Amino acid sequence: MRSAVVLFPGSNRDHDMVKALYDVTGFRPTVVWHQDATLPDVDLIVLPGGFSYGDYLRCGAIAARSPAMLDVARKAKAGVRVLGVCNGFQILTEAGLLPGALMRNAHLRFVCKEVKLEVTNDDTDFTRAYRKGQVIRCPVAHHDGNYFADPETLARLEGDGRVAFRYAEGTNPNGSINDIAGILNEAGNVLGMMPHPENLIEALHGGLDGRGLFESVVRTIAA
Amino acid sequence: MQVRVTITLKAGVLDPQGKAIEGALRGLGFAGIDGARQGKIVDLALAETDPARARAAVAEMCEKLLANTVIENYDIDVLG
Amino acid sequence: MQVRVTITLKAGVLDPQGKAIEGALRGLGFAGIDGARQGKIVDLALAETDPARARAAVAEMCEKLLANTVIENYDIDVLG
Amino acid sequence: MFQNDIDITPELIARHGLKTDEYERILRLIGRKPTLTELGIFSAMWNEHCSYKSSKKWLKTLPTKGDKVVIGPGENAGVIDIGDGDVAVFKMESHNHPSYIEPYQGATTGVGGILRDVFTMGARPIAAMNSLSFGEPDHPKTRHLVAGVVAGVGGYGNSFGVPTVGGEVRFHPRYNGNCLVNAFALGIAKRDGIFLSEAKGVGLPVVYLGAKTGRDGVGGATMASAEFDDTIEEKRPTVQVGDPFTEKRLLEACLELMQTGAVVAIQDMGAAGLTCSAVEMGAKGNLGIRLDLDRVPQRETDMTPYEMMLSESQERMLMVLEPSREAEAEAVFRKWELDFAVCGETTDDLRFRIIWQGKEVADLPIKELGDEAPEYDRPWVEPKKAAPLADDDIPAVNDVGAALLKLIGAPDQSSRAWVYEQYDCLVQGNSAQIPGGDAGVVRVEGTSKALAMSADVTPRYCEADPFEGGKQAVAESWRNVTAVGGDPIALTDNLNFGNPEKPEAMGQFVRALQGIAEACRALDFPIVSGNVSLYNETHGEGILPSPTIVGVGLLPDVTKMATIAFKADGDEVLLIGGHGRHLGQSVYLRDLFGREDGTPPPVDLALEKKNGNFVRGLIAAGRVSTCHDLSDGGLGLALAEMAMAGRRGVRVELGDLAPHVAVFAEDQARYLIAVKPDIAAAILADAEKAGVRAERIGTVGGDAVDFGAAGKVAVADLRAAYDGWFPAFMGGGLA
């Protein structure tokens, strides 16, 4: 599976993501500088975590207007799979590729800890290696992960099964509405999520629960 | 030309910071607070000297970057 | 009574956020920007109906919580 | 208008923190009156922070050499060999005073400074730690400081993208007027890829990189100069603001440029930025430096040369480049959207010359600025030592379970999760052990080896006996590194003390340092870098002597790492080092009886070494994967922490020992391990052969820490008390 990771000034989990993709897929992803106006043709584009542009103005706002993101939007429309994790999720909402917004955590503090995620929908390109209802472990590390959408948007997300992951067992770390941890676009080829599956993929991390996400995409592409 | 952009959250949009400020003020013993909402300002120094053109340029900046119009409103004050 | 507090960085205090905004606007092709500084606002709804008393209460809130007076200035507008 | 040739009055000299005899020394050195800019330069170079004038004499006595030491103290950070051509680069630094004034920005700039020290040497930072000391919880300022400092430490490290893998937090009334914020960073480089500040070659470009210069932190000194014009308000000393976004780009740009071979020398701008960094580069390389200030990127208008030379604006670097490589270097920095300006050159005249608006505003002998700084042998007296406790002066408790519950929920022993959950401890994907255990452990990427690190000091021990306290701080960090399976290699220190002009405080410094040195020698644990913070005193009251130590060690195989969690019911719990009896200065006396008296536990360094080496051998052999050292709160606290981490209880047999003594004594050189029952006997036999005291004291299982007749406490209750204190203390508010 060919993949690309877009690098913005201030990205800092690009490295983790590259490692995870290589580890799970066996192919080293291409790293694309945010000023590049064209991305290579790949099966998966990833917007990694971090603090693009220092999280200044609004998280993800400045990165969302970079040249590379115009091409990401074009390719997403053409059906290429796009994954945004943490800051990547924020960038996707700022770019209008996903609805809603990520607000400051309810307790206003940065939070880094392990949470539980319920796989709400296992019939997506990003989750088919899991089972619906399965509860997985996954770390979070963010300051602005409090997902918000207006009632109509929310109803649509829920009604269409576009909530991919939910914080489970009382572990919602940020006050996110409906315990939402990750959502899909209407076509199902763009996923944004706050937790970091790339940080739970090898024995050193103390668990492998994050691998399923990448394996799902591999399986989808292969099919 | 100095221009001030004031960006506020739309009504109905969750405002964790406003809520926390409200709670903290209560915690400090301030009574009679019926609500707090936070927002931001961006003060711009522009080479433009015509107020109308300055306003138009800033409106475009707001639409393109400064405000997230899904959740935010903006106001532009040309301060001169 | 509605009161708006406007909090700005003191002159000379580094404003990384303002700098990033300025850079981003330039990157989007806006010319003639000589500087950007950011600040915040807090809109308070108070039960108090006397403007002078409202202002005094909010000044105390600013000193105690809302502004970091080591690096920030604040302005209070009683909007009525 | 700025006047450089102003009359240098005694008052002005005093405002620059220079003593009369120090000023006379300046006159002798340069053979004339200094200009105002020159006076500022001298004040920056000769203050305590830069010149170490009170501490140098004693720092020279520290052991700094060892097989694995590649670079010891004197560079931006220390460097140790970790095999396979890799080196680890680390240091700790304080930002105490700025954090007390403005906790968030003080802490961010502290973290930023230490990260810069590490990557200036060509190392990519892979771990950070912090040691924080605050006033008593009830003091009106404490909550505000905790909230701001913790958010600041996190705010910078998280954005920069370095995992914060450990640290310490303590409360004590003696920090009411002076909090301590000590930040540590560690990076990895190739042994042949280390960069130094020593400039080489005449006529080479001196390049300014990073953020622009403002009036940040020009401090009291600016006030002194500001009275010469009427813009005092505008020139008020401003707080330094950290910008991790710029620092992250600076890191990437510097490392990228270093790869190209264009960099001759590099020095970050820390305290007294441009002054210290330029003098250092020139003096080390036996070269002069000429700076043209009009080419320095400036953030504010009308800056004077005085202000530019003293500015402490953050996220800035100075480099000497290969002359033909300027364009290449500039392209790298432009790509990362950073300022880049050739602002000077190296010369062969050993002078430090500053040009501003075409005029020379300073012309000083460069080597003398550093080498001829005053050095003091401050008078000191043997500090008062606490008297030993009489045996009959130690109160007992009926129920050690209830006592343990109280201790685990006390400010200093309760969980620090409220703090470290605000730190990204996972970024980079190599964290093998995150906060909550004995040491932070980070894998060296691409290998199976890992680095272990732990920050420690017990200031109340240092107060009661600075010499033993100094030893103890080193021993505890050595023990914590050992307890995860690490081979301790070297350490960095941050020596936080009161006013060195007071013989009593100076005596604490001297004796603590002697204790540290003795422990380093005995444990083969050299010091490769460090920092001194003196004058931590308010209204005549100094802080507790607080020499923070961060020990660093190597785990050859990270898969063998030990953790504190009990892992299976039925495992046997062995106590290495024997039962203790020392309760002087214990948290037992402090938190249950409000007493801070007695002598601290003596540190037998030979015993530390013997017991530690034995434990490490067991871990390395794969025989033990559950281990915890004993420190504050002794056996009881260690058992409680192991039980909570493993979510299972333990039954302990104390025999006919006095329970409160056995459970809470703080004797040193001890560990708890838990092992499979079928190997317990063999391990005990090996211990006997090695001359190590070891005994079986209990079995893992149940849902309580159960001392039999002496009392018991449910793990769930411990957990609630442990987790409860910090969040309750901080409340939900913004503080």
Ligand SMILES: Nc1ncnc2c1ncn2[C@@H]1O[C@H](COP(=O)(O)OP(=O)(O)O)[C@@H](O)[C@H]1O
């Ligand atoms: N400021 C901090 N930052 C990160 N981790 C911390 C901090 N303070 C304490 N911790 C973590 O909490 C745990 C308990 O700390 P402490 O009781 O000082 O450990 P020890 O007794 O082993 O030295 C350790 O894992 C430590 O790393």
Ligand SMILES: [Mg+2]
């Ligand atoms: Mg320990």
